[in-house]
Structure formats: structure tokens, C-alpha cells
Amino acid sequence: MRVDRGPRPDGGVRTTGTEESVLLHTAGRAAHITLNRPKALNALSHAMVRRIDEALTAWEHDPAVETVVITGAGERGLCAGGDIRAVHDDARDGDGTASAAFWRDEYHLNARIAHYPKPYVAVMDGIVMGGGVGISAHGSVRIVTERSRVAMPETGIGFVPDVGGTYLLSLAPGELGTHLALTGAQIGAADALLCGLADHYVPSDALRAFVADLADLTVEQVLARHTQSPPTGELAGRREWIDACYAADTVEEIVRRLLAHGDTAAKEAAETLLTRSPSALKVTLAALRHARRLGSLERVLDQEYRVSCAALSTPDLVEGIRAQVIDKDRNPRWSPATLAEVTDTDVERCFTSLGEHELGLAGPGTTPEAAR
Structure with missing residues (x-):
């Protein structure tokens, strides 16, 4: 892999090529990763994942690189x-x-x-x-702006939050993570900070x-120069009904509580849940509850890998x-079509060990039963 360091004749910074889906360059003490598929909203391909990992390997052992920065093109x-x-x-x-x-x-990665x-x-x-x-959101310095829209929307496509998402959301205050995981709701800067998905707010015009x-400066110096207080969020004012409703042990009971609560936003959340994949909702709730007990990101990623692989064989x-x-057409035909039709056996099947095909991040000897 080639990571160019020198300046261009026009004073810019040399990159690895404008046609590539991941651009890499260095500027002073910082190394930069730019996701470069703006027409696809920088969606990650397998090749992009490998390229990012290769760059992190090169820069980890490069004494000239003190900071790594990741941004998106467009x-x-x-x-x-x-x-x-x-x-x-x-x-x-x-x-x-x-x-x-x-x-x-x-x-x-x-x-x-x-x-x-x-x-x-x-x-x-x-x-x-x-x-x-x-x-x-697994990075050590996570910057949001007034334009940030952060979400784990997987239940809307019949999938379950992955990439460590169930780990991050399981650590959010109260039941905020459960609300976000099940509904797939998008949140702004203040709510991302509240939920532990980000660390600092910087206005977009200061990026x-x-x-x-x-x-030229340390991360601490740059943060001190540019960070501000974010605009007001929404979730802090909704904690009462979110914590009360999403503490239920089943998705059916969560929906019932949301509909019975009386708050307009709670009713809207229930209506959203009823459009999501019933199977994905039940597996997501189980995955979140298990994640709280698993304790480490690696154990949760191992669990998410089992769940993701199981999803490949579901309709x-x-x-x-x-x-x-x-x-x-925004009109998915889920199978099973209702929450009542999704059995405990259907849910448990998604957490079954993959044997020799386990992800294995947590090391040997870890099993799905550790989450029970």
C-alpha cells in the first residue's frame, strides 16, 4: 500500500489518487483517511475496509504520524x-x-x-x-456538528444493529439505546453526545x-480552540417515557406501553416499531440485553457476527x-408478519455458535452462553 507524504507542486497534499474509494494522505503530524464514494454516501465496501486497516497498520508504526483523522467526501x-x-x-x-x-x-476493524x-x-x-x-463511534475523539444525523437503522431492513452498535447502545443512559436500536431513529449532535456516541461539538463551518x-497542534489544543456547546437535543426531555416503556422484557410489551403512555412522541415510536421487521425487533432486543452482560466490545462483536450470519438465511x-x-417501494412484506408469530426459538437460533467459523475476537473459550 502506498501512503504519500510529500507536498504537491501546487502546495496541496499528495494523495493516492482521485479514483480510489479511500484516499490517504498526511499533512504535518496528522494522517488522513477520506472515504471517497460520495454518490453512494461513502458506503463501505470490503475493499475499503481492508484499505483502512492497512493504513492504520502503516501509521501505527510511523513515528511521524501522531493523529489519524477520518472524514467523508462530499x-x-x-x-x-x-x-x-x-x-x-x-x-x-x-x-x-x-x-x-x-x-x-x-x-x-x-x-x-x-x-x-x-x-x-x-x-x-x-x-x-x-x-x-x-x-x-469507536474512535477516541468523535466530532459531531449541527448537520450530524447518527443512526443504527438496521431493523428497517430486516437486520440487527452490528459493527459494535449493540455494545455502544447498551451503554447509553437508561433505555435510550433500546429506543434507538429498535426504532432506528436518527439523532442530532446533542443527543449523540448524551448517548455516548460522540465526544465534542464543532460547528460545520469550523471543520x-x-x-x-x-x-500542527495536538488534539487537545485543537479541541480547545474549536469545540462549542451543541444546540439543544430532544432525548433528554423524553427520558421519562423512554425509560419506562423500553424497560419491558418483550417487544410486545414495549409497544403496548408506548401506545398507552399518552405522549405523542411515544405513540409515534410505537407506530414506527410496527413498521419494522418483527424478527429483527425481537433479535435486537435480545442482543442489547445480552450485550449489557457480555461486558466487552470484543464479546459483543463476536455475538453480532453470529447474529449477522444468521440473518443471511432469513427472508x-x-x-x-x-x-x-x-x-x-417502502413496503416490505415481513415473514413472519407479526411479533406474535416470532417465537423464542426463532430468536435463540440467531445466537447459536458458529463453531470453527466464530469471529473469535474475545479469544478461545468464549461461547454464546456467556451472555445468558
Whole structure:
């Protein structure tokens, strides 16, 4: 892999090429990763995941690099998630091995980012969803702006939050993480800070100067120069009904409590849940509850890998992506169609050990039963 360091004759910074989906360059003490698929909202492909990992390896051992910065090309956002069209095609027409291999490398990258020995600055401007959360919210310095829209929207496509999302959301105050995981709701800067998905707020018009200053100053100096208080969020004022309703042990009871509460926003949340994949909702709730007991990101990623691989053999993943992304009719036909039809056995099947195909981040000897 080539990571160019020198300046161009025009005074800019040399990169690895404008046609590549991940651009790499260094400027002063900072090394930069730019996701470069703006037309696809910088959705992650397997090749992009591998390229980011290779760059982190090179920079980890480069004494000239003190800070790593990740941004997204274009004006719409950092990253809208993984390349779910590829997952759709693999689940529908293939044997699932390509998706499983992609997730294996992606989840390893998520864990690596969480433990990276140098400051990893994620600029979470604009849309940051799914896999975009995985490459940013595990970083040590997470920046949001007034344009940030952060979400784990997987239940809307018949999938379950992954990339360590169930770990992050299980740590959110009260039941905020449960609300976000089940509904897939998008949140802004203040709510991302409240839920522990981000660390600092920087106005979008200050981002260029913020990133430029990382070439010459320490991360602490740059943060002190540019961070501000975010605009007011929404979730803090909704904690009463969110905590009361989502503390229930079943999705059916959560929906019942939301509908009975009386708050308009609670009713809207219930209505949203009733449009999501019933199977994905029940597996997501179980995954979140298990994540609280598993204790480490690595154990949770191991669990998420089992769940993700199980989703490849279910009808809802293909149908959800078809309805939301391929045909865009926004009318998925879930199977089973109702919460009542999804059995405990159906849910437990998604957590079954993969044997020799386990992700294995938590090391040998860890089993799905550890979450029980």
C-alpha cells in the first residue's frame, strides 16, 4: 500500500489518487483517511475496509504520524453504512460467504479502532449510519456538528444493529439505546453526545480549520480552540417515557406501553416499531440485553457476527433491502408478519455458535452462553 507524504507542486497534499474509494494522505503530524464514494454516501465496501486497516497498520508504526483523522467526501455525510446492495445480492443469489467475509474484516476493524494507540479523530458530519457508526463511534475523539444525523437503522431492513452498535447502545443512559436500536431513529449532535456516541461539538463551518489545525497542534489544543456547546437535543426531555416503556422484557410489551403512555412522541415510536421487521425487533432486543452482560466490545462483536450470519438465511434481510434500497417501494412484506408469530426459538437460533467459523475476537473459550 502506498501512503504519500510529500507536498504537491501546487502546495496541496499528495494523495493516492482521485479514483480510489479511500484516499490517504498526511499533512504535518496528522494522517488522513477520506472515504471517497460520495454518490453512494461513502458506503463501505470490503475493499475499503481492508484499505483502512492497512493504513492504520502503516501509521501505527510511523513515528511521524501522531493523529489519524477520518472524514467523508462530499457534502452529505461521513458514511451511510455498509454496501447493503452487495449483501442483498449475496444473500439472494449467493451462499453468504462474501458477506460473512466482509463482516469478519469489518468487525475486526471496529475493534482495532476502539483500541488504536494514537488519537483517532472521527469527523461525524452529516449522515453517519450503520457501518459509518462502526468506523467513527469507536474512535477516541468523535466530532459531531449541527448537520450530524447518527443512526443504527438496521431493523428497517430486516437486520440487527452490528459493527459494535449493540455494545455502544447498551451503554447509553437508561433505555435510550433500546429506543434507538429498535426504532432506528436518527439523532442530532446533542443527543449523540448524551448517548455516548460522540465526544465534542464543532460547528460545520469550523471543520476546515479544525482539520487543518491537526497538522500542527495536538488534539487537545485543537479541541480547545474549536469545540462549542451543541444546540439543544430532544432525548433528554423524553427520558421519562423512554425509560419506562423500553424497560419491558418483550417487544410486545414495549409497544403496548408506548401506545398507552399518552405522549405523542411515544405513540409515534410505537407506530414506527410496527413498521419494522418483527424478527429483527425481537433479535435486537435480545442482543442489547445480552450485550449489557457480555461486558466487552470484543464479546459483543463476536455475538453480532453470529447474529449477522444468521440473518443471511432469513427472508427479511433480502426483503427489507429490496423495499428500502432496491425497489424503494417502502413496503416490505415481513415473514413472519407479526411479533406474535416470532417465537423464542426463532430468536435463540440467531445466537447459536458458529463453531470453527466464530469471529473469535474475545479469544478461545468464549461461547454464546456467556451472555445468558
